[in-house]
Amino acid sequence: MFEDLSSRLESAFKSVAGQARLSDINVAQTVREIRRALLDADVNYQVARSITSSVKEKALGRGVIASVTPGQQFTKIVYDELVDVLGSEKEDIGFSPVPPSVILIAGLQGSGKTTFSAKLAKWLKSQGKNPMLAAADVYRPAAIEQLTTLAGEIDVPVYTRDTRDATAVAREAVLEARKSARDVVIIDTAGRMHVDEQMMDEVARIKSLVKPSEILFVVDAMTGQDAVNTARDFNDIVDFDGVVLTKLDGDTRGGAAISIRSVVNKPIKFVSTGEKMDTLSPFYPDRMAQRILGMGDVVTLVEKAQEQYDEVQARKLQSKIMSNAFNFEDFYGQLQQIKKMGSMRDLIGMIPGMSKQLKDVEIDDDTLKPVEAMINSMTLEERRNPQIINGSRRKRIALGSGMSVKEVNGLLKQFSQMKKMMKTMKKMNRKGRGMEGLKHLTGPGRIH
Ligand SMILES: Nc1nc2c(ncn2[C@@H]2O[C@H](COP(=O)(O)OP(=O)(O)O)[C@@H](O)[C@H]2O)c(=O)[nH]1
Ligand SMILES: [Mg+2]
Known part of the structure; x- marks a missing residue:
C-alpha cells in the first residue's frame, strides 16, 4: 500500500537525518520534497499545501529534543500531520435507536458497493448484530445474483424482488427486517459511470423513504482525485455520513486516501483491501499514517x-x-x-x-x-x-x-x-x- 509515497517520504526525511539540528535551510528543502512526493501520489493540491505548510511551521518552531535525530523528529511531525488530515479519531457508523437501522450504500459503478455490502454484513455479524441485505440495484439481474451469492457465502439473508423500482425494494426490505427481527438492513444500490442526476435522485428518494441511520459512499481508491471529486459532488446533494475506500490492496498511490477527508469533510469509516469477504477493516487514521510512513517504530x-x-x-x-x-x-x-x-x-x-x-x-x-x-x-x-x-x-x-x-x-x-x-x-x-x-x-x- 502506497509504497511509492512511503519511499519518497523516507528519502525526504533522510535529507535531514544527517543534520545535527533542524535549520531553516534543510527544513525548507525537506518540506519541498514532501510536497512533491504528495503531489506525485495524487494528493489534492490544497491538501498537500496545507500539510506541508503546517509541517514546516512545526518543524521550525519546535525545540530540538536531544535524544532523537532531526530526521526522526521530522518523521513524527509529518506523522502527526497525516493523522490529523486523515481524521484523527476512528469514526463509527450510526445505528438508529429503534431497530432496524438502515445503512444505505452508494457509489459509482464498479467502486465495490456490492462486495462491500456483503463484507459489512459479515463484519456486523462479528459485532453481534443480526444484519440483512437488500438488493436495490434492480437494473441488472447479474447484480442481484452477485449479492445473493455473496450473502449465501456469509450466511446472511438477502431481500430481492423482480421490479424496476429500487425504492420499493428498499422499503419492503425494511418491513421484512422488522418482521424477521433483523436489526440492520444494508441496502446495496445501483451505481452509474458518473455521478448523474438520476443516480443522486434515486439515492435521495431512498434516503427520504427509509431514513437511513448511515449513508456510506464507496470510493475506488485506485481512481485518485476523480474519486475525491465524485465524493464531493455526491455529498453536496445527498449529504452522506462516511466514506468507504476500496481496492487499497491494489497499486494505489494514496492520493484519494489522504485528500478525501479534507476535501469532502466526511470521515473515512472503512477500508477494503481485497475481493474476499474478510478483507474489510474499520479505518484508523493513526494506523494508516503509520503505514504511509512505514515507520511506526x-x-x-x-x-x-x-x-x-x-x-x-x-x-x-x-x-x-x-x-x-x-x-x-x-x-x-x-x-x-x-x-x-x-x-x-x-x-x-x-x-x-x-x-x-x-x-x-x-x-x-x-x-x-x-x-x-x-x-x-x-x-x-x-x-x-x-x-x-x-x-x-x-x-x-x-x-x-x-x-x-x-x-x-x-x-x-x-x-x-x-x-x-x-x-x-x-x-x-x-x-x-x-x-x-x-x-x-x-x-x-x-x-x-
Ligand atoms: N482488489 C480488490 N477488488 C475489489 C475490492 N472491492 C471490490 N473489488 C472488486 O471490484 C469489482 C467491482 O466490485 P462490485 O462490488 O461489484 O462493485 P459495484 O459495482 O460498486 O457493486 C469486483 O470484481 C470486486 O471483486 C477490493 O477492496 N480490492
Ligand atoms: Mg453492485
Missing part, C-alpha cells in the same frame, strides 16, 4: 523522547515546588499543558498526593475556565508574587475576569492551601517519605 521513539522532554520540564516544576517557589505563573503554565493534554485529571495527577484522593471524582474541564480567566487578569508581577494581591488588586482581577471578588478570594485561598500542601510534601520528603506522589511529576518515559 520511529513515531514511538519520538513520542517517548517527547515524554522525556516533558519530564525535564516536570523536574523543573518539581524543584520549584520543593523550594516553595511555585507561583501563579507556573500554575498557569500547567493549565496550558493540561489543555494540550486535554484532561483536568492529568493536572490533578501532577499535584503530589492528589491523584489518589480524586480518583473517583468526576472533573469537568470547564471548571478550569474561570481559573484561567482570573489568572489571565493578573499582572505578571502578581502571578509571580501572589502575596501582593491586596483588596484593590482583587477587585481589579474580578472585574477583568468577569468573576466576583469572592471567587477571586476563593482561588487565592485554594492556591495558598495547595502551597501549604506542597510544603508538607517537602517535609515528608526530607524524612525520606512521600516521594510516591511525586512520581507523577516525572513520568515513566525513558529511552534505552
Whole structure:
C-alpha cells in the first residue's frame, strides 16, 4: 500500500537525518520534497499545501529534543500531520435507536458497493448484530445474483424482488427486517459511470423513504482525485455520513486516501483491501499514517523522547515546588499543558498526593475556565508574587475576569492551601517519605 509515497517520504526525511539540528535551510528543502512526493501520489493540491505548510511551521518552531535525530523528529511531525488530515479519531457508523437501522450504500459503478455490502454484513455479524441485505440495484439481474451469492457465502439473508423500482425494494426490505427481527438492513444500490442526476435522485428518494441511520459512499481508491471529486459532488446533494475506500490492496498511490477527508469533510469509516469477504477493516487514521510512513517504530521513539522532554520540564516544576517557589505563573503554565493534554485529571495527577484522593471524582474541564480567566487578569508581577494581591488588586482581577471578588478570594485561598500542601510534601520528603506522589511529576518515559 502506497509504497511509492512511503519511499519518497523516507528519502525526504533522510535529507535531514544527517543534520545535527533542524535549520531553516534543510527544513525548507525537506518540506519541498514532501510536497512533491504528495503531489506525485495524487494528493489534492490544497491538501498537500496545507500539510506541508503546517509541517514546516512545526518543524521550525519546535525545540530540538536531544535524544532523537532531526530526521526522526521530522518523521513524527509529518506523522502527526497525516493523522490529523486523515481524521484523527476512528469514526463509527450510526445505528438508529429503534431497530432496524438502515445503512444505505452508494457509489459509482464498479467502486465495490456490492462486495462491500456483503463484507459489512459479515463484519456486523462479528459485532453481534443480526444484519440483512437488500438488493436495490434492480437494473441488472447479474447484480442481484452477485449479492445473493455473496450473502449465501456469509450466511446472511438477502431481500430481492423482480421490479424496476429500487425504492420499493428498499422499503419492503425494511418491513421484512422488522418482521424477521433483523436489526440492520444494508441496502446495496445501483451505481452509474458518473455521478448523474438520476443516480443522486434515486439515492435521495431512498434516503427520504427509509431514513437511513448511515449513508456510506464507496470510493475506488485506485481512481485518485476523480474519486475525491465524485465524493464531493455526491455529498453536496445527498449529504452522506462516511466514506468507504476500496481496492487499497491494489497499486494505489494514496492520493484519494489522504485528500478525501479534507476535501469532502466526511470521515473515512472503512477500508477494503481485497475481493474476499474478510478483507474489510474499520479505518484508523493513526494506523494508516503509520503505514504511509512505514515507520511506526520511529513515531514511538519520538513520542517517548517527547515524554522525556516533558519530564525535564516536570523536574523543573518539581524543584520549584520543593523550594516553595511555585507561583501563579507556573500554575498557569500547567493549565496550558493540561489543555494540550486535554484532561483536568492529568493536572490533578501532577499535584503530589492528589491523584489518589480524586480518583473517583468526576472533573469537568470547564471548571478550569474561570481559573484561567482570573489568572489571565493578573499582572505578571502578581502571578509571580501572589502575596501582593491586596483588596484593590482583587477587585481589579474580578472585574477583568468577569468573576466576583469572592471567587477571586476563593482561588487565592485554594492556591495558598495547595502551597501549604506542597510544603508538607517537602517535609515528608526530607524524612525520606512521600516521594510516591511525586512520581507523577516525572513520568515513566525513558529511552534505552
Ligand atoms: N482488489 C480488490 N477488488 C475489489 C475490492 N472491492 C471490490 N473489488 C472488486 O471490484 C469489482 C467491482 O466490485 P462490485 O462490488 O461489484 O462493485 P459495484 O459495482 O460498486 O457493486 C469486483 O470484481 C470486486 O471483486 C477490493 O477492496 N480490492
Ligand atoms: Mg453492485
